[in-house]
Amino acid sequence: MAILRMPLWGLSLYIVMLLWPPSSLAGPEKALSAYAEMCTDDMGKLYKQVEALESLDNLNNEAKKASVSGKAQEFINKSLPKFKERCPTEANSIKDLENGHYFQKMAAAREKRKKARGDIKATGDNPDSESFEDLSLQQ
Amino acid sequence: MKPGEARWAIITGSLILAFVSPSLLTQAASPSTAGQQPATAAPASADDPVDPIVAKFLRDCSGKGVKDASCDKLRNDFVAILKEDLLTLGATADRQYIPDIARIFRRREVELRIAAADAIGMIGPEDSDVNMLIPLANDAVPDVRQAVSLMISRGKGSALTLLKERTIPMRTGRTPEKPLDAAKFGLPVAPDSAYLFDSSDAAIGRLSYVAKGKSDPAQFYKAKAKKGPFKLEEFRQQYRFQLQDEQEALNQAQEAAGNEMKKVKPPDPTNLQAFTEYMEKIASVGARQGSRIFLDSYQPNLFGAPSVYILEERQIGQRSYPTRYVVLYQEQAFRSLGYRLSWMTVPDDTIKTAQAASLAEEKEELARKKEDDVAKKRGEALESLTKKKDDQQKKQFKKGQADLEKELGF
Numbered sequence: 344m345a346i347l348r349m350p351l352w353g354l355s356l357y358i359v360m361l362l363w364p365p366s367s368l369a370g371p372e373k374a375l376s377a378y379a380e381m382c383t384d385d386m387g388k389l390y391k392q393v394e395a396l397e398s399l400d401n402l403n404n405e406a407k408k409a410s411v412s413g414k415a416q417e418f419i420n421k422s423l424p425k426f427k428e429r430c431p432t433e434a435n436s437i438k439d440l441e442n443g444h445y446f447q448k449m450a451a452a453r454e455k456r457k458k459a460r461g462d463i464k465a466t467g468d469n470p471d472s473e474s475f476e477d478l479s480l481q482q
Numbered sequence: 483m484k485p486g487e488a489r490w491a492i493i494t495g496s497l498i499l500a501f502v503s504p505s506l507l508t509q510a511a512s513p514s515t516a517g518q519q520p521a522t523a524a525p526a527s528a529d530d531p532v533d534p535i536v537a538k539f540l541r542d543c544s545g546k547g548v549k550d551a552s553c554d555k556l557r558n559d560f561v562a563i564l565k566e567d568l569l570t571l572g573a574t575a576d577r578q579y580i581p582d583i584a585r586i587f588r589r590r591e592v593e594l595r596i597a598a599a600d601a602i603g604m605i606g607p608e609d610s611d612v613n614m615l616i617p618l619a620n621d622a623v624p625d626v627r628q629a630v631s632l633m634i635s636r637g638k639g640s641a642l643t644l645l646k647e648r649t650i651p652m653r654t655g656r657t658p659e660k661p662l663d664a665a666k667f668g669l670p671v672a673p674d675s676a677y678l679f680d681s682s683d684a685a686i687g688r689l690s691y692v693a694k695g696k697s698d699p700a701q702f703y704k705a706k707a708k709k710g711p712f713k714l715e716e717f718r719q720q721y722r723f724q725l726q727d728e729q730e731a732l733n734q735a736q737e738a739a740g741n742e743m744k745k746v747k748p749p750d751p752t753n754l755q756a757f758t759e760y761m762e763k764i765a766s767v768g769a770r771q772g773s774r775i776f777l778d779s780y781q782p783n784l785f786g787a788p789s790v791y792i793l794e795e796r797q798i799g800q801r802s803y804p805t806r807y808v809v810l811y812q813e814q815a816f817r818s819l820g821y822r823l824s825w826m827t828v829p830d831d832t833i834k835t836a837q838a839a840s841l842a843e844e845k846e847e848l849a850r851k852k853e854d855d856v857a858k859k860r861g862e863a864l865e866s867l868t869k870k871k872d873d874q875q876k877k878q879f880k881k882g883q884a885d886l887e888k889e890l891g892f
Contacts, residue, residue, distance in 0.1 A: 455570055456570055456571065456574060457530050457531060458530070458531050458532075458533060458567070459566075459567035459568070459570040459571050460530045460567075460571065460579065460582060461530030461531045461532045461533075462532055462533050462536045462563060462564060462567045463564065463567055463568065463571065463579075463582050463583060463585075463586060464530060464582050464585075465532045465536060465537065465540060466536065466540065466564060466585075466586060466589060466594075467582055467585025467586055467588065467589075468585075469540050469544045469545070469589075470585070470588030470589065471544055471545050471588070471589060471590050
């Protein structure tokens with residue numbers, strides 16, 4: 344019986360392939376557009392993952408006061424070739440991930456936020472409003 | 483490629499794509515971060531860098547009484563840097579920055595307070611922020627209040643919706659307003675009260691306050707009251723002719739002011755300042771009436787069930803008027819007790835003029851009421867007469883029946 348199962352499974356797959364809905368055949372453009380959409384979605388996810396990992400790396404490195412964590416780079420090394428293989432048309436769009444410019448951009452944005460927060464905290468620590476008394480409704 | 487081959491190629495390709503899903507790829511590469519949100523903001527740190535210009539300004543030019551000429555130039559740079567900083571933090575849409583940004587409202591620079599309101603609006607406040615946002619809605623500068631109102635409208639939640647409904651900015655401008663002195667209008671202010679800018683306007687005879695902490699203004703006004711407490715509706719009913727006279731007198735005053743405005747030749751529109759002032763004057767005539775109606779509306783969702791204490795009642799012409807009174811209520815949006823001091827702003831003569839018409843109306847109403855009473859009494863008498871007659875007829879019928887039964891020997 345077990346000997347019979349394999350050819351039966353193969354036959355079923357063959358029938359499924361033959362009876363595959365012709366809609367995907369009827370419009371190759373439709374299939375291509377779905378493929379392009381999938382690549383764009385994929386790329387978005389890729390960037391989000393890199394961003395999350397880079398933030399995590401940064402937190403780890405700041406805590407340890409050393410550049411020891413590089414999960415984002417590891418992730419890029421692993422997933423970029425796969426992505427490029429699947430979506431060769433998007434290869435140009437992810438150049439900044441390959442050449443490290445995206446990391447620089449993220450680091451610059453983080454520095455800008457840190458500086459902004461520093462300025463705002465320092466300013467908030469120096470209240471001098473004349474209308475301060477009127478703000479104390481809940482006190 | 484033959485059509486048959488193309489078909490097989492697409493089927494095979496689709497199968498491969500279906501099996502090798504994008505999420506599978508990314509998750510395989512980073513199992514530790516699956517489902518993790520991007521962390522855009524750095525945690526709070528005591529050693530966040532401070533811009534040298536900001537640091538210098540805060541050190542040398544901040545605080546009261548500093549009048550250094552070099553500070554003026556520095557102040558412009560300081561404000562520009564901080565505005566950019568606020569935009570940066572606002573754009574992150576990260577709620578962790580809200581408390582730091584809110585502290586900017588303690589600065590005297592109006593532009594910074596407006597930029598801070600915009601930044602919090604960009605982040606999107608929530609109901610949990612409402613206690614922090616309430617005081618900001620009562621900034622002394624009208625334009626800041628406008629910005630805060632816009633900020634609140636960008637938030638989500640029922641408490642914020644209520645706050646938005648309660649804080650309707652009435653004025654514009656960058657000059658700080660000062661709380662008006664109620665004593666000048668012969669009205670006492672309860673201790674531990676905060677003045678509410680947008681709910682106060684001496685021109686229409688309304689000054690509003692909220693009680694700070696747990697103080698109860700009702701106890702204070704109870705001791706000072708000539709009459710009351712009344713429920714608001716009860717007060718409105720009892721003094722309806724007086725309030726109507728006051729409204730009529732205000733309408734007449736508004737009409738007179740409008741006629742005066744018509745007499746004045748409008749300034750040349752090229753003289754922007756004079757023309758703006760002229761237009762503002764025209765607008766203010768109508769706006770006052772609207773703001774009075776708004777302040778006297780006391781919607782239950784915002785003010786609960788208000789009560790009224792009359793602080794002064796005065797005879798004008800043939801009627802006694804509540805010329806000074808206080809309306810006490812629950813400030814639902816501010817989560818506190820509140821009160822509004824109200825006084826008559828129209829001169830007695832105008833009231834007397836309005837009174838002449840309303841007296842006739844009151845007489846008519848009294849006569850109508852009398853007629854109604856007479857008709858009602860007549861109706862009642864008629865009803866009782868009919869009832870009596872019915873009873874008599876019933877009795878007579880019963881007696882007749884009994885007699886007949888007797889005669890027949892039952």
